[in-house]
Amino acid sequence: MGAEEKGTFKLKVGLAQMLKGGVIMDVVTPEHAKIAEDAGAVAVMALERVPADIRAQGGVARMSDPELILKIMDAVSIPVMAKARIGHFVEAQILEALGIDYIDESEVLTPADEEHHINKHAFKVPFVCGCRNLGEALRRIGEGAAMIRTKGEAGTGDVVEAVRHARRVLGEIRHLQNLPEEEVMAYAKELGAPYELLMETRALGRLPVVNFAAGGIATPADAALMMQLGVDGVFVGSGIFKSGDPAKRAAAIVKATTHYNDPKILAEVSRNLGEPMVGRQVSDIPEDQLIADRGW
Amino acid sequence: MKIGVLALQGSFHEHQAILQTLGVQVVQVRLPQELDGLDGLIIPGGESTTIGKLAVDFNLLQPLQQFGKEHAIWGTCAGSIFLSKDAHRQQPLLSLMDIQVERNAFGRQVDSFETDLEIPVLQSVSKEKPLFHCVFIRAPLIEKVGTGVEVLAKLPDGRIVAARQGHLLATSFHPELTEDARFHQYFLEVVQ
Numbered sequence: 015m016g017a018e019e020k021g022t023f024k025l026k027v028g029l030a031q032m033l034k035g036g037v038i039m040d041v042v043t044p045e046h047a048k049i050a051e052d053a054g055a056v057a058v059m060a061l062e063r064v065p066a067d068i069r070a071q072g073g074v075a076r077m078s079d080p081e082l083i084l085k086i087m088d089a090v091s092i093p094v095m096a097k098a099r100i101g102h103f104v105e106a107q108i109l110e111a112l113g114i115d116y117i118d119e120s121e122v123l124t125p126a127d128e129e130h131h132i133n134k135h136a137f138k139v140p141f142v143c144g145c146r147n148l149g150e151a152l153r154r155i156g157e158g159a160a161m162i163r164t165k166g167e168a169g170t171g172d173v174v175e176a177v178r179h180a181r182r183v184l185g186e187i188r189h190l191q192n193l194p195e196e197e198v199m200a201y202a203k204e205l206g207a208p209y210e211l212l213m214e215t216r217a218l219g220r221l222p223v224v225n226f227a228a229g230g231i232a233t234p235a236d237a238a239l240m241m242q243l244g245v246d247g248v249f250v251g252s253g254i255f256k257s258g259d260p261a262k263r264a265a266a267i268v269k270a271t272t273h274y275n276d277p278k279i280l281a282e283v284s285r286n287l288g289e290p291m292v293g294r295q296v297s298d299i300p301e302d303q304l305i306a307d308r309g310w
Numbered sequence: 311m312k313i314g315v316l317a318l319q320g321s322f323h324e325h326q327a328i329l330q331t332l333g334v335q336v337v338q339v340r341l342p343q344e345l346d347g348l349d350g351l352i353i354p355g356g357e358s359t360t361i362g363k364l365a366v367d368f369n370l371l372q373p374l375q376q377f378g379k380e381h382a383i384w385g386t387c388a389g390s391i392f393l394s395k396d397a398h399r400q401q402p403l404l405s406l407m408d409i410q411v412e413r414n415a416f417g418r419q420v421d422s423f424e425t426d427l428e429i430p431v432l433q434s435v436s437k438e439k440p441l442f443h444c445v446f447i448r449a450p451l452i453e454k455v456g457t458g459v460e461v462l463a464k465l466p467d468g469r470i471v472a473a474r475q476g477h478l479l480a481t482s483f484h485p486e487l488t489e490d491a492r493f494h495q496y497f498l499e500v501v502q
Contacts, residue, residue, distance in 0.1 A: 035319040115419035
């Protein structure tokens with residue numbers, strides 16, 4: 015019998031594999047976390063403000079108070095994630111010390127470094143990172159991310175950017191698969207992606223880690239749309255707790271993510287959910303206020 | 311042979327991929343009628359609270375219990391919790407296997423681990439040494455087994471991580487996350 019190994023890349027990716035087909039929900043209180051768990055969330059993202067409030071209130075958005083994160087960890091039996099600022103490896107060290115299950119190095123918070131992301135290989139805790147395209151996804155995986163989420167545009171309730179980023183990543187993978195091997199190096203240069211990871215992606219026909227969608231998903235139909243486009247699961251941020259009936263909407267989005275290919279069930283679960291989050295059309299947001307552009 | 315994989319949530323694609331390398335026909339099960347004509351079923355890893363809730367919402371609880379009376383079912387990690395009688399917590403369970411489990415028994419994700427364990431029953435499918443690479447992710451432990459439940463694998467300290475009761479199989483770890491198909495082959499033997 016061999017020794018026990020901890021903190022391996024396989025274990026990091028493995029937890030994300032266990033979240034597949036599920037919904038990860040943003041929560042700001044232990045009570046929200048319970049509602050999310052009871053609705054069938056596979057994990058919760060513990061934070062002080064949902065993205066819609068971060069957007070509205072402005073200011074510097076940082077890692078949440080560890081006290082709040084610990085209370086949320088105590089409240090539920092499912093995995094708990096929390097966000098660190100891009101490049102802020104000390105926030106990540108603190109989150110790891112708290113025993114968090116996954117760290118989201120997130121563009122939703124104000125970046126701490128405008129050139130470099132965290133070296134995620136240096137941690138035992140797994141990381142999820144956002145991306146808008148294949149190059150960005152593979153750069154993050156190269157730094158040690160064990161899970162990827164397409165960014166979308168957080169806090170808007172507008173799914174358009176989530177669709178754009180998922181189509182971009184999945185489309186670039188399809189293109190990559192059609193390239194003869196001698197053209198892959200030039201494509202790596204074009205995308206700014208590590209060559210070895212590009213070759214691995216080409217062989218697998220998908221990203222080498224689990225890929226969720228995020229940023230603007232607000233309805234069961236939005237969740238099913240992302241699943242049909244080919245992602246492994248969804249993050250819902252402001253879309254649940256900024257709606258009229260969070261418990262009901264949360265449960266409906268969970269059902270829609272499982273039965274994403276069954277329009278009859280989607281019609282049934284979409285009925286009578288109360289007010290969706292008001293939302294903000296991405297095309298009305300000035301370019302310098304777009305969150306998804308953060309990340310290098 | 312036709313094997314179902316409960317596809318409500320979790321690592322069902324991973325199970326499906328291994329079964330397909332063994333030449334088995336695989337059906338994803340999300341609704342009760344999809345159990346018809348199956349010879350056995352795998353309940354994958356995932357979140358047991360999510361899988362349980364969706365099983366209740368889509369009226370699968372009773373059909374799954376009925377199925378398990380006559381057919382083989384194998385639960386990995388969350389699936390083993392779902393098969394158990396007691397998980398120390400109010401959540402939907404199939405109560406098919408006479409085992410008591412403790413969820414997240416090893417701690418949080420930073421305590422997840424992988425290790426090689428000896429699993430003697432695997433010798434029925436392969437002559438090689440019955441060491442198996444076991445991946446434990448926020449894993450449950452099988453705390454107690456009832457009479458008629460056979461223990462298949464233990465950690466070096468004696469704690470139980472795999473058990474069989476007739477045609478029902480529970481593992482705390484994830485054979486679907488390895489390239490090794492022996493546990494799936496063993497399950498197919500149980501099915502037959």
